[in-house]
Amino acid sequence: MTLRLELRAAPEVPVEADCITPDRLRQLPIAEIERLPVFYGNRQVPLAEVFTVSGAPGETIQLRGDMSRVKHIGATMSCGQIHIDGHAGAHLGAEMLGGTIVVSGNAGDWVGPEMRGGRIVIRGSAGHLAGSAYRGAAVGMTGGEIIIHGAARNEAGHGMRGGLIAIGGSCGDFAGVNMLAGTVTIFGAAGIRTGAGMKRGTIIAMQPLEVLPTFAYACEYRPSFLPLYLLHLRRLGLPVTDGQLSASYRRWCGDAVELNRGEILSPSI
């Protein structure tokens, strides 16, 4: 049972379509889905003006087209699956509770902000603030997984308090800023000020990185949880090497301007 939504044409203005979740659509007849309101710029229009709707409503929604201007897809969803064949816009899976979102292309800013559970997979790259807290809030993502195969930009995992973010490529500045708990794994190069203001939590940086002076070098060791995590990520298709599985890791504690209970791990190669 798959519902298919195809973008009629790439929109010229942002479209807000927070109604596209399996929770909302799985019970509705096609005719009603077509009438659901979405915002096209500042105008409210029926969903059918932006998408053609076909297939059968159920647990899976298949979206097709360049949706880099379509925001809030899968926001607050709790179950089912969304497959996006193309790019996705900002606020993808915002405050998501469960279910799965898979994007074949790139995603915009704010992937899974304040996410509580479920999994978001981005085959391409993601914008700024993946898995972060919205502005003003202290707590970002608290559970679930965000798997980005490409690169991510600034402030991934801002205020994160649980769950897992894995970034296959490089990431921007301030990864894990103000983290409270949870895990961020970065396979590519990390930008500056990684982990600034973190209270607790773990950041794993696979490439050499510049550590803030408010982080103190602790030791070199083999964390027993890490191979388990990395094997899980390898199964999800991330570029985990055998060397990373067997390496020993250098550990820094920080951030001393906050609680100083966080850690940055980096393989000593």
Add this chain to the structure above:
Amino acid sequence: MSSTLCIVNGSVHDPANRIAGEPRTLFVRDGRIADAVAEPDRTIDARGMVVMPGGVDIHCHIAGPKVNLARKLQPEDHRRDPHPGTRFTRSGSGGIVPSTFATGYRYATLGYTTAMEAAVTPIGARHTLEELHDTPIIDKGFYVLLGNNIFLQQLLRDGRRSEFRQAVAWWINSTKAYTAKLVNPGGDEPWKGRRNSNVSDLDEKNDVFGISPRQIIDAFVEVANDAGFPHPPHIHCNNLGHSGNFRTTLETMKTAGDRRLHVAHIQFHSYAGEPGKNPGSAAREIADYVNAHPNITCDVGQVMFGKSTIMTADAPLAYMLRGIKKAKWINADTECESGCGILPFSYQEKVYVHALQWAIGLELFLMSADPWRIILSTDHPNGGSFQSYPKLIRLLMDRDFRKQEMQRVNRRAIARTTLPDLDREYSLNEIAIITRAGPARALGLRNKGHLGAGADADITIYDDHPDRERMFSAPRYVIKSGHMIIDNHEFCADFSGRMLHIAPEYDASIVDAVRPFFENYYSIEFDNYAVPDSYLHDHEVIPLRPATG
């Protein structure tokens, strides 16, 4: 031109005119209550409904620089509570500190038609007037902070009492304020100069000017009573929130003697115990004093569980609280006039102090012998939002509901109060007093808080629902200055309320005394300081009282 109206069959509560739930017919013409209207344009059948004057909030924080800082500090709060526009009204955002438009509309949807912003620095008056102009429906005014003003304290130090009087009048005129507000009088300036310094006793002379809070309070009480301000000095006493502060509060009230004084959010000033230790309740001592002294009015500043925002000119207090909360806060510069501290806060049922504060507020309400002088407020948004008034009304009117709520809070705190023994239930008429007639009388607003001929036609009509929280959350009709604003629960018009202010006379020569001080110490030009009349838009000058001798 507003249309004429007639309201029939309603159960009218108009305590100022000794009408307690009797069927009366009301007429409205030209924005005022009239004795009769021959052929009204519209007749409302209010059968089964309760008719009251529009609500009057005597103490809230709804406009000005500090309110705006609190808005900017909490985007996460606005996100959860959008306030959509309608055909007639504008959009905004809600939360604990709503945007200006949402503030006006949300007051109206509770049946409130007047609200007084309780603390504005003189330098923030211009900004405040602009925001109040954008706060729709309600009539409004503000109290100007003068209790920590450097220039005024210098005049008092030098014993220049007559110039002090002129300067206070000049400041009120220059800002278009409604009365003088004192916040932690004498304490902010030492704190601004040195960390953790403050005054804690009413007779302690501060080390900046060598004058005591008592001297400042006495001087303002004298000026306001002699000049006949319709509302006396509005005071936030020293030692807010500290254990044992009820002694300071009693001393403050005694300083006024038999002259009029309004004590703001008195719940925060009714704590027994020793400084630095856990507080207890001193509601009995405070309520007894207020009950026995008809010159004193107060508002309660009830704490309601849930989100709040501390915003105060009592900067030392905000600094102390930020050490407890350990989250974001703001301490803003107010030049030579006051202090300012803002931090998001929340009151929790299980926390001893919060539960005690909640219980003390209710004790004060229930121990009040004269509802005209113990007025309903939450010190919005310090004790909780004004949007929680309906729940507070239910707590006062419904003993069973109150007992049920008591079960949910910290037992140890409740055990240190007399709340479980207080069986009183407020009547609808008493609610009409503490939310309407009382505050209007305390403010000296002769045309508000009642429904006699000549009064402003600010009227709310509620369904007489047994669940008082539900009833007071959603009036069926709200009429402001004779205009139908909410018709059958829906907004049907927008309206710009009036600015209420006073204009005491002063000797123009005082300007020459203030000017050099300004030019030496302020960041803005003196000539740009006084707010011109063009900022007033629609306004009303409330006349001074005849001298009491």
